[in-house]
Amino acid sequence: MDLCKAELGKEYIVTAIETDDEELNSFLFSLGCYSGEPITVISRRRGGCTVSIKDGRYNIDNQLAAAIRIF
Numbered sequence: 001m002d003l004c005k006a007e008l009g010k011e012y013i014v015t016a017i018e019t020d021d022e023e024l025n026s027f028l029f030s031l032g033c034y035s036g037e038p039i040t041v042i043s044r045r046r047g048g049c050t051v052s053i054k055d056g057r058y059n060i061d062n063q064l065a066a067a068i069r070i071f
Helices: 022-031 062-067
Strands: 011-017 038-045 048-053 056-061 068-070
Touching (some): 022 062, 048 062, 056 062, 062 068
Antiparallel strands (some): 011 038, 011 068, 038 048, 048 056
16 A cells, blocks of 8 residues: 555554655655555645654655555
8 A cells, every 4th residue: 555545643664665766766765655664644735745754844745645654
């Protein structure tokens, strides 16, 4: 399942990042978003969502959220 389908407030584990863009992979890694890390969707907006990764909150768009696989 991708992050777009996640329930609000429920903690998930990132299983994979599905993108061919190395710069995007590096950016997500710098945020702490990589395989095995917990992630929680805090809120949704029309163009994306707010997520909690480690001790930070980040706004990501729907295209990026679709690339983050969780379980």
